[in-house]
Amino acid sequence: MPDIPLTTVVVLCLAALAAGWIDAVVGGGGLLLLPALLLGLPPGTPAAHALGTNKAVAIVGTSGAAVTYARKAPVDVSLAVRIGLAALAGSSAGAFFAAGMSTEVLKPVIMVVLVGVGTFVILRPAFGTAPATGPATRRQVLAAIGLAGLGIGFYDGLIGPGTGTFLVLALTAVLHLDLVTASATAKIVNCCTNAGALAMFAWQGAVLWQLAALMAVFNLAGGTLGAHTALKKGSGFVRVVLLTVVFALVAKMAWEQWVA
Numbered sequence: 001m002p003d004i005p006l007t008t009v010v011v012l013c014l015a016a017l018a019a020g021w022i023d024a025v026v027g028g029g030g031l032l033l034l035p036a037l038l039l040g041l042p043p044g045t046p047a048a049h050a051l052g053t054n055k056a057v058a059i060v061g062t063s064g065a066a067v068t069y070a071r072k073a074p075v076d077v078s079l080a081v082r083i084g085l086a087a088l089a090g091s092s093a094g095a096f097f098a099a100g101m102s103t104e105v106l107k108p109v110i111m112v113v114l115v116g117v118g119t120f121v122i123l124r125p126a127f128g129t130a131p132a133t134g135p136a137t138r139r140q141v142l143a144a145i146g147l148a149g150l151g152i153g154f155y156d157g158l159i160g161p162g163t164g165t166f167l168v169l170a171l172t173a174v175l176h177l178d179l180v181t182a183s184a185t186a187k188i189v190n191c192c193t194n195a196g197a198l199a200m201f202a203w204q205g206a207v208l209w210q211l212a213a214l215m216a217v218f219n220l221a222g223g224t225l226g227a228h229t230a231l232k233k234g235s236g237f238v239r240v241v242l243l244t245v246v247f248a249l250v251a252k253m254a255w256e257q258w259v260a
Contacts, residue, residue: 002042004211012040016215020061020222024068025230026183026238027164027190028245031252033057033219041208049208052201056212059194061223062187068227069184079141080185083171084192086149087156091193094157095200111253114162117169118246121239136175144174148189156193162249164190168242179238180230187227 004012015036023029037050069075136144148170156163167186171177177185201207230238 002045002208004040004042008040009211009214012036012211013215013218016057016061017218017222019058020065020219020224021226021229022222022241022245023058023061023164023190024065024183024187024223024226026179026242026245027166027168027186028162028249029061029164029219029222030054030058031162031245031249046206048201048204048206052198052204052206053208053212053215055194055198055201056207056209057215057219059191059198060216061219062190062194063223064220065223065227066184066187066191068224069187069231072231073181073184075181075184075188076136077188079136079144080188081192082141083145083149083185084189086145087153087189088192088196090150090153090155091157091196094154095197097158108257111250111257114246114250114253118243118250121243121246140175144171147174153193157197162245163193165242165245165249179235179242183230183238184227 015032019029019031019033019036021029022032034050034054037054038047041050070077148167152163152166152170155166164186167189168179168182171182171185172179175182175185198207
């Protein structure tokens with residue numbers, strides 16, 4: 001592990017704690033965790049090490065949140081795993097195409113989609129507040145596997161930021177879940193995609209395991225706390241956090257596209 005000042009390690013651990021909470025409630029914890037690692041690691045550290053360490057930290061918090069949700073929320077674990085396996089395949093394909101494609105041209109499109117999604121959620125106060133009326137139909141399951149699995153999984157491998165938030169939105173829209181159940185299902189799907197990405201980074205030797213282990217403790221605490229908060233506060237609270245994360249993601253991508 002590179003030589004990192006103690007104060008920087010403390011800041012990274014606090015960032016991991018906050019990112020775990022955000023990610024458990026509605027996804028998007030990587031918006032905080034990955035930039036913190038990119039800024040906190042010593043100059044000259046390969047970006048792949050930040051990405052690999054980010055995945056090693058995030059998978060722990062995501063797994064803790066998934067277990068907490070699965071115990072208390074009405075999650076169809078079998079369906080979530082099927083979507084997750086599709087997302088794993090999609091993210092692998094996205095990562096393959098990312099090597100020869102400039103993602104910069106896609107960012108304005110993603111921003112427009114996010115603004116549209118945020119506007120839709122604002123104008124539809126009932127979106128994601130009503131529980132599912134019954135088991136998902138075969139058509140809904142196939143649509144969820146295609147959109148939330150293959151589609152968003154491909155996006156995760158190609159670009160990445162906001163994947164958890166996109167999963168929550170897609171699962172809510174396609175399967176007609178409430179936002180709490182959609183968040184719970186998204187955590188299981190995220191575990192699958194994170195595991196695949198982590199395996200690749202570990203194989204490449206791009207994970208700072210000592211730092212990741214320390215940050216993962218804080219990320220796990222944040223993820224567990226976030227899941228308990230979402231379960232306690234309900235879909236209305238998750239909706240507010242969702243809108244905050246969506247517009248934060250738009251602002252971040254706009255800054256990177258036109259200012260930085």
